[in-house]
Amino acid sequence: MKPSDASNAMIHVLEDEGEIGRLICAALTEYGFRSELSGSGRQFLQRVRQTNPDLCIIDLGLPDMDGMQVVRELQEKQPCAVLILTGRNDVTDRVLGLELGADDYLVKPFEPRELVARVRSILRRYLKNPQQAEAVAEPQMARFSGWQFDIQRLLLQAPDGREIHLSAAEAGLLTTLLRRPNKILNREQLLGERDVDPFDRSIDVRISRLRRKLEEDPQNPRIIKTVYGAGYMLTASVDWS
Numbered sequence: 587m588k589p590s591d592a593s594n595a596m597i598h599v600l601e602d603e604g605e606i607g608r609l610i611c612a613a614l615t616e617y618g619f620r621s622e623l624s625g626s627g628r629q630f631l632q633r634v635r636q637t638n639p640d641l642c643i644i645d646l647g648l649p650d651m652d653g654m655q656v657v658r659e660l661q662e663k664q665p666c667a668v669l670i671l672t673g674r675n676d677v678t679d680r681v682l683g684l685e686l687g688a689d690d691y692l693v694k695p696f697e698p699r700e701l702v703a704r705v706r707s708i709l710r711r712y713l714k715n716p717q718q719a720e721a722v723a724e725p726q727m728a729r730f731s732g733w734q735f736d737i738q739r740l741l742l743q744a745p746d747g748r749e750i751h752l753s754a755a756e757a758g759l760l761t762t763l764l765r766r767p768n769k770i771l772n773r774e775q776l777l778g779e780r781d782v783d784p785f786d787r788s789i790d791v792r793i794s795r796l797r798r799k800l801e802e803d804p805q806n807p808r809i810i811k812t813v814y815g816a817g818y819m820l821t822a823s824v825d826w827s
């Protein structure tokens with residue numbers, strides 16, 4: 587389980603220099619985070635399943651393993667946010683590219699306050715991601731292109747005031763689209779976890795039903811667009827309240 591806000595987040599620190607490691611943990615504790623310190627790559631990878639961190643701070647210069655290898659194995663074992671620590675001489679393209687899925691890096695020596703600021707900023711970004719955002723109470727009324735949609739009542743109101751009831755499946759699909767407007771969503775993202783069947787054409791059926799209710803000309807949709815070979819996209823700005 588991930589916390590619904592950044593406070594109380596669990597941060598697992600991998601740093602072989604004990605003094606620096608303790609300094610980092612002290613700074614994190616001071617700002618309300620929980621922390622755990624590992625001094626070697628192997629110890630870290632063994633412990634990480636138990637600590638179930640929200641974010642890991644990983645020093646690249648380790649005695650027993652290549653730090654990048656640790657990041658790679660971590661992402662396979664226990665995917666989570668990663669902040670890399672590195673010496674000035676090691677800021678090569680492999681770090682700058684962050685190609686392994688690290689979220690940010692910090693060059694040593696650094697101010698503890700700077701470290702905490704980076705940690706907070708990464709956690710904020712993570713909490714914006716839709717899977718975790720769902721855990722947070724969300725607004726239930728969306729306004730877009732003159733329309734209004736009440737999630738609780740599955741009720742759509744047209745710009746002219748007409749009220750249209752949606753089925754639970756249609757409402758779920760519309761909600762998913764409204765939560766991520768102007769982004770292409772593929773079939774898997776649009777299907778709820780409950781009905782994952784790759785051969786299921788019901789998304790297309792639900793989309794065309796929604797279009798008949800929402801679009802002036804369902805054959806020439808302006809709100810829910812088809813992106814060929816990729817999925818669907820809701821093109822509107824959405825206000826939630």
Ligand code: CA
Binds near residue numbers: 601602603646647648
């Ligand atoms: Ca080191």
